[in-house]
Amino acid sequence: MDGVINADRTRTVVVVGAGPVGCLAAISLAKMGWNVDIYEARPDLRLPSSKAAAQQRSINLAISSRGIAALQAVDAAATSRFLQTVIPMRGRMIHDILGNQHSQQYDKDGQCINSIDRALLNEGLLEEASAVPNIRLFFKHKVLSIDFDDRTMIIRDINSETDVRAAFHLCIGADGSYSIIRRQLMRVVRMDFQQEYIPHEYIELKMPAGHDEHGQPGFLLDPNHLHIWPRHSFMLIALPNKDKSFTCTLFAPTIEFDRLISPEAILSWFRSCFPDALALIGEEKLLNDFAKNPRSPLISIKVKPYHYKDRCVILGDAAHSMVPFYGQGLNCGLEDVRVLRALLLQEGVAPNSLSPDLGEKELTDTRLSNALTKYTETRHEDLVAICELAMDNYVEMRYSVTRPLYLLKKALDNV
Numbered sequence: 140m141d142g143v144i145n146a147d148r149t150r151t152v153v154v155v156g157a158g159p160v161g162c163l164a165a166i167s168l169a170k171m172g173w174n175v176d177i178y179e180a181r182p183d184l185r186l187p188s189s190k191a192a193a194q195q196r197s198i199n200l201a202i203s204s205r206g207i208a209a210l211q212a213v214d215a216a217a218t219s220r221f222l223q224t225v226i227p228m229r230g231r232m233i234h235d236i237l238g239n240q241h242s243q244q245y246d247k248d249g250q251c252i253n254s255i256d257r258a259l260l261n262e263g264l265l266e267e268a269s270a271v272p273n274i275r276l277f278f279k280h281k282v283l284s285i286d287f288d289d290r291t292m293i294i295r296d297i298n299s300e301t302d303v304r305a306a307f308h309l310c311i312g313a314d315g316s317y318s319i320i321r322r323q324l325m326r327v328v329r330m331d332f333q334q335e336y337i338p339h340e341y342i343e344l345k346m347p348a349g350h351d352e353h354g355q356p357g358f359l360l361d362p363n364h365l366h367i368w369p370r371h372s373f374m375l376i377a378l379p380n381k382d383k384s385f386t387c388t389l390f391a392p393t394i395e396f397d398r399l400i401s402p403e404a405i406l407s408w409f410r411s412c413f414p415d416a417l418a419l420i421g422e423e424k425l426l427n428d429f430a431k432n433p434r435s436p437l438i439s440i441k442v443k444p445y446h447y448k449d450r451c452v453i454l455g456d457a458a459h460s461m462v463p464f465y466g467q468g469l470n471c472g473l474e475d476v477r478v479l480r481a482l483l484l485q486e487g488v489a490p491n492s493l494s495p496d497l498g499e500k501e502l503t504d505t506r507l508s509n510a511l512t513k514y515t516e517t518r519h520e521d522l523v524a525i526c527e528l529a530m531d532n533y534v535e536m537r538y539s540v541t542r543p544l545y546l547l548k549k550a551l552d553n554v
């Protein structure tokens with residue numbers, strides 16, 4: 140193994156994962172004065188060769204005031220730029236089996252959620268991080284293991300196929316649902332861990348743009364709604380994109396998907412369950428997407444604690460994967476960064492506040508350790524609650540929204 144790659148950098152925070160949460164965490168800590176190194180297993184998302192692979196994951200997502208507040212707390216200027224690219228969704232549009240559409244506004248005062256391009260948000264945050272002088276980005280560097288007591292980690296440089304050792308003062312694990320940092324933490328803390336795969340999966344389908352009366356690209360459905368085709372045990376949803384297309388996601392039990400084994404089976408199922416959506420997507424495109432796009436599982440993960448002493452904390456999906464039905468997974472991950480930042484500031488933690496003896500690896504900085512302890516203590520209840528709300532909202536979206544009592548209550552709420 141080669142030498143320690145950042146032994147000369149004192150007060151270094153290592154962020155593992157350059158997803159949206161890792162990038163925001165890096166920017167936040169760098170602005171507080173830390174040297175930050177980000178290690179990301181994948182190639183740089185901004186390279187043209189990476190774009191197709193990146194789009195395997197959901198193409199757009201809903202960002203709410205929770206996520207926007209977090210972005211603003213760290214980088215207000217970048218947030219304004221991101222907000223110019225969103226499409227506000229002011230309510231749900233329920234599509235019944237006969238093709239009728241029923242609008243349910245989210246809020247009578249106009250509050251809304253916003254459809255944002257996932258790749259654009261991640262690329263924008265990478266751009267912001269790249270522009271900060273005390274952040275270094277290492278792509279195709281996969282973290283393999285950590286020695287928390289030695290404050291070092293082993294990283295595989297995928298280009299050269301060599302392993303390197305990197306030193307850190309604080310490690311932020313923002314490495315997603317299958318987090319290696321979480322697994323490494325489990326070896327040193329008494330972590331409660333709960334993981335659940337729900338018996339449903341999802342696949343993404345694209346509804347192309349249509350044409351307006353001037354022959355220009357136009358939306359085939361109202362762009363200011365999140366569209367839902369609730370069908371009790373399964374559902375289709377659609378979120379608008381800037382290019383006037385919609386990204387549709389079909390959520391259904393695995394046994395339902397397993398029946399869709401031939402083009403005829405897929406088309407006949409869509410004709411009976413989603414005839415209006417099928418007309419808009421087009422039969423050929425639907426079959427093409429079914430053949431090309433992966434069927435992906437849905438996982439929910441809860442853990443406690445999120446930290447170890449003064450040297451590691453996990454954020455985002457690494458700490459709390461949730462099913463996507465409340466549209467809050469990323470919003471909560473960004474909020475993690477805002478909450479952590481507030482606690483670090485509250486405890487007066489800054490690189491120059493650390494004890495000069497901290498080079499001694501076994502020493503623990505009390506302020507940093509207090510901030511991380513408070514993070515676990517104050518954050519856990521909220522995160523468990525939102526994971527559970529996300530699970531409950533699946534029933535609401537695929538079933539309850541169609542029930543007469545629900546519709547009556549919604550109508551009265553809007554009076």
Ligand code: FAD
Binds near residue numbers: 156159282318319465
């Ligand atoms: P990720 O985006 O998973 O990033 C983790 C990064 O870590 C990756 O780049 C990965 O390559 C890297 N990494 C992993 N292991 C290593 C390693 N060993 N070494 C180095 N790097 C590593 N959320 C919302 O708020 N609103 C929505 O509308 C919404 N819709 C969704 C729809 C679907 C279908 C799904 C599945 C999720 C949705 N989510 C939504 C949730 C959202 O996608 C996640 O919460 C969010 O992407 C988590 O971001 P993250 O940065 O924590 O993790």
